[in-house]
Amino acid sequence: MVSNSFIKSASLCILAVQNVLHTIAMRCSRQGGREPFMTSSALIMGETLKVIISTIMLIYEKKLERAIYAPLRDPIDFLRTAVPAIVYVFQNSLLFFALSCLDATVFQVTYQIKLLTTALFSVFFLGKSISRPQWASLVLLFAGVAIVQATEHSSDRQHSSSASTALVPGLLAVLTASCLSGFAAVYFEKILKQSTKSLWERNFELAFISVIFATSGQLITEGDVLRSNGFFYGFDWLVWVVILLQSGGGIVVALVVKYADNILKASLLSILCFNPSLYGAGATDFIPKIY
Known part of the structure; x- marks a missing residue:
């Protein structure tokens, strides 16, 4: 038995590995010169893959029927899961947009502000106390953000005005995503740890609701583009890598939340961002090729 x-x-x-690879892959997939794809399609496919994985695990646990009929037995509890599901869809859309505007290093370091938002929401929702080492990590985090932003500001003078213009909305998108990430992560931790439902039941509900919401949003906001170009327009091997990393990361995050907590998760990822070489490929114009 695994402990x-x-x-x-x-x-x-x-x-930790998934976070680095996902950031680089997302950045490369949005580089200029590539066929543009609808980020909503990538998000829908990522959540669909989570539904498939969760379904397989529920079959293994012999809990699939219980998960399917859960909305009928307890609709209020099911709607509680809808809250982080909808927030995650908005958050992921913002992350795709931000990586179209920022290089991977600036994005990754700035996005670690979610450590602060996660800590604050943990105090508010879960009643956790923040220890001195955790506050110290927050100080280091903001120092890292300041250093990277100063470097970016210096390099911006050598770039075109369009790149400087894209910096502001990119940073706003990252900051908004950081707030959404902290809220959704802590809210999901709360319903996961205060429920009799298994991890895979919650994952199934979360992904299923996300698919419905993301698909509805795509039909409403991008219906014309969808009809003219098709759902999979612009998809290539790199987009599928992003989808696989996104769905796999969602499953791993759920495991971390179940067996650890969100502050520990955010602290680990914030430590990684202080080594910019980890994101070197995504911070440049390098795009992986298959020969």
Whole structure:
């Protein structure tokens, strides 16, 4: 039997690797010169893959029927899951937009402000106290953000005015996504740990609601583009890598929340961002190629 401590350690390590690869892949997929794809299609496919993975695990646990009929048995509890699901859809859309405006290093360091928002929401929703080491990590985080932003400001003088213009909306998107990330993560941790439902039941509900909401949003806001270009327009191998990393990351995050907590998760990822070389490929115009 695998111990909880092993699952916690393994999921944190996997999440660290996934976070780096996902950021680089997202940045490369939005580079100029590539066929533009609808980010909503990528989000829908990522959530659909989560539904498939969760369904397989529910079949293994013999809980699929219970998960399917959960909305009828307890609709209020099901609607509670809809809150983080809808927030995650908005958050992921903002992340795609931000990476179209910022290089990967600036994006990743700025996005670690979610450590602060996660800590604040944890105090508000879960009644957690923030220890001195955690406050110290926040100070280091803001120092890192300031250093990277100063570097970016200096390099902006050498770029075109369009690049400088894109910097502001990109930063606003990251800051908004950081707030949404902290809220959704802590809210999901609360309903996951205060419920008798299994991890895979919650994941199934979360992904299923996300698919419905994202698909509805795509039909309403991008219906004309969808009819003219098709759902998979612009998809290539790199977009599918982004989708796989996104869906896999969602599953790993759920494991971390179940067996650890969101502050530990955010602290780990904020430490990674202080090594900009991890994001070097995404911070330049490098785009991986298959020969």
